[in-house]
Structures are given as C-alpha cells and as structure tokens.
Amino acid sequence: MIQINEHFAELPQSYLFTEIARRVKKYQEKHPAADIIKMGIGDVTLPLPKVCIEAMHKAVDEMAYKETFRGYGPEQGYAFLQEKIRDFDFKPLGVNIETDEIFVSDGAKSDTGNIVDILGIDNKIAVTDPVYPVYVDTNVMSGRGGKLLENGCWSNIVYLPTNSENGFVPELPKEEVSVIYLCFPNNPTGTALTREQLKPWVDYALQHKALILFDAAYEAFITEKDVPHSIYEIPGAEEVAIEFRSYSKTAGFTGTRCSYTVVPKSCKAYGKNGEVYYLNGFWKRRQCTKFNGTPYIIQRAAEAIYSAEGQQQVADIINYYHENAGIIRAGLSQKGFEVFGGVNSPYIWFKTGEKDSWKFFDYLLEEKNIVTTPGVGFGPSGQGYIRMTAFNTNERTLEAIERI
Amino acid sequence: MIQINEHFAELPQSYLFTEIARRVKKYQEKHPAADIIKMGIGDVTLPLPKVCIEAMHKAVDEMAYKETFRGYGPEQGYAFLQEKIRDFDFKPLGVNIETDEIFVSDGAKSDTGNIVDILGIDNKIAVTDPVYPVYVDTNVMSGRGGKLLENGCWSNIVYLPTNSENGFVPELPKEEVSVIYLCFPNNPTGTALTREQLKPWVDYALQHKALILFDAAYEAFITEKDVPHSIYEIPGAEEVAIEFRSYSKTAGFTGTRCSYTVVPKSCKAYGKNGEVYYLNGFWKRRQCTKFNGTPYIIQRAAEAIYSAEGQQQVADIINYYHENAGIIRAGLSQKGFEVFGGVNSPYIWFKTGEKDSWKFFDYLLEEKNIVTTPGVGFGPSGQGYIRMTAFNTNERTLEAIERI
Numbered sequence: 001m002i003q004i005n006e007h008f009a010e011l012p013q014s015y016l017f018t019e020i021a022r023r024v025k026k027y028q029e030k031h032p033a034a035d036i037i038k039m040g041i042g043d044v045t046l047p048l049p050k051v052c053i054e055a056m057h058k059a060v061d062e063m064a065y066k067e068t069f070r071g072y073g074p075e076q077g078y079a080f081l082q083e084k085i086r087d088f089d090f091k092p093l094g095v096n097i098e099t100d101e102i103f104v105s106d107g108a109k110s111d112t113g114n115i116v117d118i119l120g121i122d123n124k125i126a127v128t129d130p131v132y133p134v135y136v137d138t139n140v141m142s143g144r145g146g147k148l149l150e151n152g153c154w155s156n157i158v159y160l161p162t163n164s165e166n167g168f169v170p171e172l173p174k175e176e177v178s179v180i181y182l183c184f185p186n187n188p189t190g191t192a193l194t195r196e197q198l199k200p201w202v203d204y205a206l207q208h209k210a211l212i213l214f215d216a217a218y219e220a221f222i223t224e225k226d227v228p229h230s231i232y233e234i235p236g237a238e239e240v241a242i243e244f245r246s247y248s249k250t251a252g253f254t255g256t257r258c259s260y261t262v263v264p265k266s267c268k269a270y271g272k273n274g275e276v277y278y279l280n281g282f283w284k285r286r287q288c289t290k291f292n293g294t295p296y297i298i299q300r301a302a303e304a305i306y307s308a309e310g311q312q313q314v315a316d317i318i319n320y321y322h323e324n325a326g327i328i329r330a331g332l333s334q335k336g337f338e339v340f341g342g343v344n345s346p347y348i349w350f351k352t353g354e355k356d357s358w359k360f361f362d363y364l365l366e367e368k369n370i371v372t373t374p375g376v377g378f379g380p381s382g383q384g385y386i387r388m389t390a391f392n393t394n395e396r397t398l399e400a401i402e403r404i
Numbered sequence: 405m406i407q408i409n410e411h412f413a414e415l416p417q418s419y420l421f422t423e424i425a426r427r428v429k430k431y432q433e434k435h436p437a438a439d440i441i442k443m444g445i446g447d448v449t450l451p452l453p454k455v456c457i458e459a460m461h462k463a464v465d466e467m468a469y470k471e472t473f474r475g476y477g478p479e480q481g482y483a484f485l486q487e488k489i490r491d492f493d494f495k496p497l498g499v500n501i502e503t504d505e506i507f508v509s510d511g512a513k514s515d516t517g518n519i520v521d522i523l524g525i526d527n528k529i530a531v532t533d534p535v536y537p538v539y540v541d542t543n544v545m546s547g548r549g550g551k552l553l554e555n556g557c558w559s560n561i562v563y564l565p566t567n568s569e570n571g572f573v574p575e576l577p578k579e580e581v582s583v584i585y586l587c588f589p590n591n592p593t594g595t596a597l598t599r600e601q602l603k604p605w606v607d608y609a610l611q612h613k614a615l616i617l618f619d620a621a622y623e624a625f626i627t628e629k630d631v632p633h634s635i636y637e638i639p640g641a642e643e644v645a646i647e648f649r650s651y652s653k654t655a656g657f658t659g660t661r662c663s664y665t666v667v668p669k670s671c672k673a674y675g676k677n678g679e680v681y682y683l684n685g686f687w688k689r690r691q692c693t694k695f696n697g698t699p700y701i702i703q704r705a706a707e708a709i710y711s712a713e714g715q716q717q718v719a720d721i722i723n724y725y726h727e728n729a730g731i732i733r734a735g736l737s738q739k740g741f742e743v744f745g746g747v748n749s750p751y752i753w754f755k756t757g758e759k760d761s762w763k764f765f766d767y768l769l770e771e772k773n774i775v776t777t778p779g780v781g782f783g784p785s786g787q788g789y790i791r792m793t794a795f796n797t798n799e800r801t802l803e804a805i806e807r808i
Contacts, residue, residue, distance in 0.1 A: 002582045002615040003524030004673040004681045008689060015692060043475040053468040056701070057461060063660065064457045066797075070659040071447040106510055106696070113694030114518075117545065120407030137693045141521065178406045211406040240406075255474040255700045256467065269408040277408045285412060288419060289541045290517030292510070296659045297460070298699055393470075 007143050012152075016133055016377040017041055023362070024371055037400045039328075039388045040371040042187070042346070044252045046320060048301070049313035052251060055304035059297040070296040075288045077104025077260065081299045084306040085260060089245065095232040101280060103261045103287055104294050104302075108217045108246040111261045112181075113138045114290070115213060115242065118282040119179060119269075126177040128170045129159035130188050130378030130385070132215070135181040151380045161381040162189060164351070168340060169197050172204050180205065182231075183215035185222060188378045188387040189349040190325075190341015194226040198234055205240035211269065211279075212241040217259075220250040220318055222344045238264040242279065249346060251305045251314050258294055258302040321346050324390035324397040331401030332388075346390040349375065353384075360386055368403045411547050416556075420537055420781040421445055427766070428775055441804045443732075443792045444775040446591070446750070448656045450724060452705070453717035456655060459708035463701040474700040479692045481508025481664065485703045488710040489664060493649065499636040505684060507665045507691055508706075510698050512621045512650040515665045516585075517542045518694070519617060519646065522686040523583060523673075530581040532574045533563035534592050534782030534789070536619070539585040555784045565785040566593060568755070572744060573601050576608050584609065586635075587619035589626060592782045592791040593753040594729075594745015598630040602638055609644035615673065615683075616645040621663075624654040624722055626748045642668040646683065653750060655709045655718050662698055662706045725750050728794035728801040735805030736792075750794040753779065757788075764790055772807045 020040055028034065062068035076082075082099035090097040105111050116138050125139050136157060139145055146156030153159055158177050160170040168191035173180070182201060185192040205212050214231040222229055231237045243262040247253035263280045270276060304310050325342035332339045332350050342348040352360035357374035364370045364386070375385030390397065424444055432438065466472035480486070486503035494501040509515050520542050529543050540561060543549055550560030557563055562581050564574040572595035577584070586605060589596040609616050618635040626633055635641045647666040651657035667684045674680060708714050729746035736743045736754050746752040756764035761778030768774045768790070779789030794801065 001613040001678075002673045003527050004675060004683075004686065005522050005524050006675055008522060008686050009675065009681060011689065015689075018692075041476070045470065045473070045475070047470050047473040048467045050468070053464055056464045056467075060457055060460045060464065063452045063460075064454070066449065066451050069449070069451040069656075071449070071656075072445070072658045106699075109696045110694060118409050118412060120409050123407050134693055141690070141693070209405040252473075252475075254476045255697075257696065257699045269406045271408060271410055271413065274405075277413060279408075282408065282412050285415065285419075286545070288422075289538055289545070290514060292513045292661065293659075295510075295661045295699060295702055297701065 005141065007141050007145065010145065010148060011137060011140055012148070016373070019377070020371065020373065023365065027365055034369050036369045036371060037392065037396050038371045039392055039397075039400060040373045042249070042389050042391060043254050044249065044391045045393055046252055046317050048252050048256065049305060049310060049317065051304040051307055051310040051313055052301040055300045056297055059300040063297065073293045073296055073299070075291055075293050076100070076284065077102065077294060078296070078299050081303045084303055088306045090230060090232070093230055093233055095230055097232065097262055097264065101262055101264050103263065103283060104299060105259050105261060105291070106257045106294050108215065108244045108248070108259045109134055111259060112213065112215055112244050114286065115283070116142045117286050118279065123178045124156070124158065124176065126158040126160055126173050126180045128162040128182065128186070129380060130162065130375060130382035131181070132183055132187050133378065135213075153380060159379060159381070162186070163381050164338065164340065169193065172200060176208060178208070178210050179213065180210060181213045181215065183217070185218040185227070185345040186341070187218065188347055188373065188375065188382065190345035190347035191349070192222065192224070192227045192344040195228045195233060196226070198228055198231065202231065202234040202237045202240060206236050209270065210240065212237070214241050214243045216243055217246040218249055218345050219245065220314070221322070221346055223322070224344055227344050232262075232264070239266050239268060242267060247302050247305070250318070252317060253302070256298060256301060258298050320394070321390045324392065324394060327394075327397050327401055328388055328390060331404065335404060342390065348388045348390065349385055350388070351384055352386055357383055357385060364404070370400050370403060409545065411545050411549065414549065414552060415541060415544055416552070420777070423781070424775065424777065427769065431769055438773050440773045440775060441796065441800050442775045443796055443801070443804060444777045446653070446793050446795060447658050448653065448795045449797055450656055450721050452656050452660065453709060453714060453721065455708040455711055455714040455717055456705040459704045460701050463704040467701065477697045477700055477703070479695055479697050480504070480688065481506065481698060482700070482703050485707045488707055492710045494634060494636070497634055497637055499634055501636065501666055501668070505666055505668050507667065507687060508698050508703060509663050509665060509695070510661045512619065512648045512652070512663045513538055515663060516617065516619055516648050518690065519687070520546045521690050522683065527582045528560070528562065528580065530562040530564055530577050530584045532566040532586065532590070533784060534566065534779060534786030535585070536587055536591050537782070557784060563783060563785070566590070567785050568742065568744065573597060576604060580612060582612070582614050583617065584614060585617045585619065587621070589622040589631070589749040590745070591622065592751055592777065592779065592786065594749035594751035595753070596626065596628070596631045596748040599632045599637060600630070602632055602635065606635065606638040606641045606644060610640050613674065614644065616641070618645050618647045620647055621650040622653060622749050623649065624718070625726070625750055627726070628748055631748050636666075636668070643670050643672060646671060651706050651709070654722070656721060657706070660702060660705060662702050724798070725794045728796065728798060731801050731805055732792055732794060735808065739808060746794065752792045752794065753789055754792070755788055756790055759788070761787055761789060768808075774804050774807060
C-alpha cells in the first residue's frame with residue numbers, strides 16, 4: 001500500500017501568502033473598483049537591468065545555431081558565472097571562495113528548502129522568530145518538526161525571539177542545537193546584525209559543532225559599514241556555515257530565477273559515531289542527482305550584472321527601492337508608528353500599536369486598500385507587527401503612505 | 405553536533421557518467437589527436453526550434469519594460485503553458501487532464517528525484533533493471549535502499565529484470581511493492597510497452613494500492629500505434645499513476661530546462677492507519693514550499709512548440725534523430741550484433757557478445773574512438789549490453805557505424 005509522507009499531513013493547509021491572496025481576492029470581489037496597492041509579497045516591480053536583456057538576447061541567438069548551441073551544462077553552474085561570483089561577491093570582502101564551492105541554482109527558496117536533504121533526521125533545528133516559513137516547513141516535511149503547538153510553533157524546533165525587546169538581536173540558544181537558520185539582513189524584520197553581533201553565532205557553531213544556514217538574499221541592500229555582506233567575513237565561518245545568495249532582489253530575477261549557494265570545502269558535519277564528513281561533496285551529490293543546472297540563457301543574464309555597466313544598473317535599482325524604504329520609514333514614523341528595518345533591507349517592520357497583526361492587516365486592506373503582510377504569519381514573535389515592502393513604484397509607495 | 409544524512413555516505417562515490425567522463429578524459433590525455441565521437445550521454449545536438457528562439461526574444465523584451473515585466477509566477481507554471489499541455493499532449497489521446505493537475509518544472513530529473521519527498525519512508529520500491537540511476541539513488545538518499553549488495557543492487561529495492569530473455573517486458577513483482585518506477589519508452593534499453601503490456605501494471609497498482617511513477621520523457625519518439633503516449637490511456641491509471649514529461653529530448657531543452665509532471669486529483673495514497681490522502685495537494689505543497697517556478701522566458705519557449713509551426717519543427721527534429729537511430733540499428737545488425745530499441749526511442753541497446761559492458765566500452769573508446777554507455781552501469785541486467793544514442797549528427801552517426 002502506497003504510504004504518504006505523513007509529515008506533510010501535519011502541516012497546516014494554509015500557507016501565509018495563500019491566506020493573504022484569499023483575503024485580497026474576497027475583498028476585491030466585493031469591491032471591484034477598489035484601487036489596491038500591493039506591499040505584501042516581496043516581489044519586485046522594476047524591469048530587468050539592460051545588461052541582462054542584452055545578454056539574454058545574445059544567449060538565445062546562440063541556442064539557434066548548431067555551432068553555438070548548449071545542451072546539458074554542469075549541474076553546479078558554468079565556470080563563467082562561478083568565476084564572476086568569486087571575484088565580485090567575495091574577493092572584495094577579503095573572502096577566498098573557490099569556484100567548486102559555488103553551486104549555481106534556480107532560487108534561494110529551492111536551495112534553502114532542499115538543503116535539508118543532506119542533513120540527518122535527528123538534528124535539532126533553531127530558527128529566529130519571526131521567520132521565513134520555508135525554513136520551518138521544509139524541516140517539518142522531513143520529520144524534524146515534532147508536534148504542532150497551539151501558538152503555531154513546532155515542539156522540536158527552537159524559536160529564538162527577535163523583536164524590539166532585544167533590539168532584533170536574538171540570544172544564543174539555551175538548549176543545544178545543531179542547525180541554525182540565520183537570515184540577515186532579515187526577512188521579515190528588515191533588521192541586520194553587525195559583524196560584532198554575528199560573531200558569537202559563528203563561535204557558538206564552532207564550539208558546539210553546529211551548522212549555520214546563512215540566508216544572505218538581501219545582502220545587496222546593506223548600506224551600513226559594520227554590517228557584514230557575507231558570513232565568511234567572520235573568522236572560522238567557512239567551517240560551520242553554508243551561505244545562500246539570490247539575484248531575485250538584487251537584479252529583479254524573481255521571474256527569471258537564478259541564485260547560488262556556497263558550501264566551503266572545509267565545512268564539516270558528523271556521522272552518528274562522530275566520523276567527520278565534508279558537506280561540499282554531499283551537496284554536490286545531491287545537486288548532480290536531483291538537479292540538471294540553471295538554464296544557460298539565465299546564467300548569461302546573471303553573469304552580465306558583474307560588468308561595470310551591470311553593476312551601475314543594479315545599484316540604480318537598489319537605490320530606487322531604498323528611496324521607497326525611506327519614504328515608508330519616514331511616513332510611518334511621522335504617523336507615530338514604531339518602525340524598524342528598511343536601512344539595510346527592502347523590508348519595513350512596524351508595530352501596529354494595540355491591534356493584532358491580522359486585524360491590522362484587515363484594517364489596512366479594507367480601510368486603506370493596502371496589502372501588507374501580518375507579522376504573526378512569520379511566527380508568534382511577529383504578533384502585533386506588520387511587514388511592508390519597498391518593491392512597489394515610487395508613486396504607489398508615496399500614495400500608500402499618504403493613505404495611512 | 406551537526407549530523408549528516410548518512411544515507412548519502414552509503415552511496416558509491418562514482419556516478420555512471422562521471423566514470424565515463426573520467427575514462428574519456430584519460431584516453432584523450434594520452435591521445436590528444438583522437439577524433440572521438442560521443443554517443444554516450446543522452447544530450448542533443450540540434451539547436452532549439454525557431455519558434456522557441458522567437459518566443460524567447462519576445463519574452464526577453466517583455467522583461468525589459470515595467471509594463472510587461474514578470475516577477476514571481478505561479479509555482480505550478482503559467483496557465484498559458486498548462487492549457488497547451490492539456491489540449492495538445494492529452495486531449496488528442498482521449499485523456500482528460502485539468503490544468504491544476506499539471507505542474508510545470510525545470511526538469512524531469514528534478515521531479516523524478518524530488519517526488520520521493522512526499523512518499524513515506526517505509527514504501528517498498530520496485531525498479532526495472534537496467535534502470536535510470538536517479539530513481540535508485542534518490543531512494544537510497546532518503547533511506548529506502550537498505551544495504552548495498554555486491555552486485556551493485558540495494559537490499560530493500562526490488563529489481564525487475566528487463567532483458568532479451570523476457571523480450572524487455574518485465575514481470576510483475578513477486579513480492580508486495582508499493583511504488584513502481586516505469587520508464588517507457590525505456591531509458592536505457594530503448595524498448596517500449598504496448599497498451600496491452602502496460603495494462604497489467606495499472607491493474608497491479610489498483611489491486612495492491614501501489615503507485616506507479618511513469619517517466620514518459622521519451623514519448624515524442626513513439627512511432628508504433630499500439631504504444632501508449634501516456635499511462636493515462638490505460639483505464640484507472642489516474643488513480644495510481646504520476647506521469648513525468650520533458651521538453652529536453654522533444655525540443656532540445658537539455659540546456660534550456662523545462663518539463664512537467666502530472667498528478668491527477670484522483671491519485672491516492674494512504675496513511676499508516678489506512679487513511680486516504682490525495683497526492684495532488686501534497687505535490688502542490690512540496691512545490692510551493694521548495695520551488696519558485698520555471699523562468700517566464702523558458703515557459704514561453706515551451707509554449708511556442710505547440711503552435712502549428714512549432715509542431716512541425718519538433719517533428720523535424722525527432723525525424724532527424726530517428727534517422728540516426730535507423731542508421732545505428734541497421735549498421736549494428738549488419739555487423740551481427742543483436743540490437744534492440746531505436747524504434748520508439750532515441751536509444752539503441754545491443755549485446756556485446758561475450759565481453760562485459762565496461763570491457764566493450766573500453767574497446768569502443770580505445771579502438772574505435774566512440775563513446776557509448778556500458779549497460780551494466782544501469783544495473784546488473786544491463787551486463788553484456790551497450791547503449792548508444794541517436795543524438796549526434798547524421799554525419800557523425802554514419803561515421804561511427806562505419807568505424808564499427
């Protein structure tokens with residue numbers, strides 16, 4: 001008899017953004033004329049940089065002729081892209097990453113989700129709270145969740161509150177954990193850690209032989225000098241951390257799909273009897289068996305952003321969204337809200353005051369026709385907060401703030 | 405302490421095509437002037453159909469302007485592609501598949517690999533032997549393999565010999581199994597099952613509440629009328645089968661990456677206490693959590709092959725490779741080899757005579773400078789066979805046959 005993975009059945013049916021979409025749809029059906037401004041889901045609005053468009057046209061033409069056609073590429077990505085990543089994303093930070101430590105992929109969601117494949121079932125997982133739901137859901141699916149508690153948390157997962165009380169700097173776990181998800185600049189809070197604040201996490205991992213899964217998808221939005229762009233800026237991190245990067249928010253690749261994951265060759269894990277293994281080979285085996293590489297055309301688009309022109313075009317995009325973030329921050333502060341994030345991040349996180357997150361979400365949707373994301377959807381410590389994104393247009397962002 | 409998934413450590417290091425590449429490289433280093441013809445890995449050589457090139461240029465241009473830019477798409481694929489799949493790939497067969505049963509993805513390798521996520525750990529897996537290594541390796545990785553035996557098989561996996569003795573029609577499993585991988589037209593043997601030969605498998609699955617994972621990646625190469633294009637042509641299959649399709653071999657998408665998986669809403673699985681679940685929702689949850697959709701540009705390329713022009717261009721490509729298959733079949737038969745496949749498939753499978761597969765592989769590489777795939781690399785029943793692919797050019801295929 002075919003048996004289902006019953007851990008899937010334990011997951012609550014409704015995924016955060018599905019529930020938001022349901023509420024928006026319901027409101028729209030009742031009020032078809034409403035002019036709704038979407039500042040909920042983290043999707044970009046600016047078109048792709050010109051260099052990417054040109055690179056893709058060229059690559060498409062290559063696919064039209066026998067002589068330049070490309071079939072299967074390396075599962076880990078083409079060297080032309082890996083080399084650019086090494087030289088532009090890491091060398092300037094003083095971080096030495098080799099090309100065979102870089103795995104090009106189709107999205108940070110895929111990689112942060114699939115990484116659990118190579119980890120043993122008995123690992124104790126820690127996440128910051130609030131948290132990007134994929135980290136939790138993929139661990140629940142693979143049997144590391146335990147039981148779903150009434151507050152929406154899972155009994156076997158350690159939640160590390162990250163809120164205004166601790167200045168959005170989570171405390172180290174009190175109980176022993178072996179895998180820690182860190183996303184900085186953070187989704188959803190928009191806050192960042194300084195080098196000094198990140199170091200104790202690397203030290204914890206080194207001391208406890210734990211693994212840090214470091215999601216740096218928002219790295220391009222960093223403006224402050226003491227905020228690290230890569231976890232490998234912290235000494236020793238290459239032994240205990242995997243880093244995820246994405247072009248989705250940097251160059252507007254949410255519908256174009258390219259990302260990469262760094263698994264240093266010195267990054268270790270252990271067998272049940274303490275045997276030492278190296279994760280680089282495990283991830284390579286996983287990717288070679290279950291993935292066939294990112295489209296050639298798309299990898300050429302990603303490569304293009306590393307040209308001088310490309311770097312300028314990406315900087316312009318980031319600046320545009322930063323301007324929006326500034327508008328939201330200033331506007332909300334002026335109205336008396338307590339506002340966080342938005343400086344090293346496209347996300348603004350603010351306190352609703354007395355209302356709970358979903359009630360304030362409904363209020364903004366129904367009274368102001370603005371779609372946001374209720375903080376509690378990211379975990380219990382998000383209760384009473386709302387996330388707004390800076391990814392809409394300048395005009396719409398200004399209008400949204402005026403409405404509030 | 406971070407624990408590795410130790411099942412990965414149980415997998416033998418060398419993946420079939422890696423070992424082939426190693427031997428080819430070694431030979432090339434010793435004989436740099438050798439003119440080697442590659443008929444090993446199943447990669448295509450003809451460029452993309454013109455309609456795909458045009459569609460991608462258009463889609464790339466859309467990504468350049470705010471008004472037509474596309475961000476996150478639906479994880480399951482755009483309706484424009486799902487509708488074409490429904491109307492062109494299934495309706496003409498008399499098979500009613502709805503768009504929400506179609507999940508567009510980046511490759512059949514990803515989907516046949518990731519499908520194990522939604523299946524319980526205790527399922528008993530059956531594969532035909534020889535077999536595409538991904539089916540076995542992904543089950544070993546997730547803990548369903550048992551122990552590696554001396555013959556290269558896994559103790560918990562049921563292997564169903566498929567060879568000249570049974571006319572390449574495997575017998576139904578003698579012990580109870582709950583998941584059966586079937587790939588027809590078959591990789592690596594190139595043989596197919598008729599509707600009459602496939603029906604007992606669907607009946608077995610219905611009777612034993614088993615699940616068939618049907619890999620139809622080579623469907624476009626079918627020429628014989630009694631060979632089914634989809635498992636859903638067999639009554640009842642929609643309750644017990646998931647079907648995988650790919651554009652890789654059809655339209656040359658090996659480096660462009662697009663495929664789809666059909667999970668009918670009536671396809672069932674069970675909990676440990678016999679509760680009924682439906683796999684469509686499980687796969688949707690898996691994809692929405694660990695995948696962010698296939699690039700918009702690539703989906704437009706796939707859509708284009710369903711136009712009248714596109715259908716003709718794809719037919720021309722398939723005909724070209726069929727011609728090669730005919731050349732290989734005729735040539736090898738003439739030299740006295742026992743030859744199978746190549747009629748409904750781009751793969752030709754032939755008996756080496758007395759030599760074992762790797763010895764004959766080495767002989768062809770070193771004496772004839774032709775790269776093939778040793779049959780035993782696909783499982784013990786492949787011993788004494790060699791796989792050749794029809795994906796090279798007409799000229800090179802002719803030359804290879806002349807050399808033998």
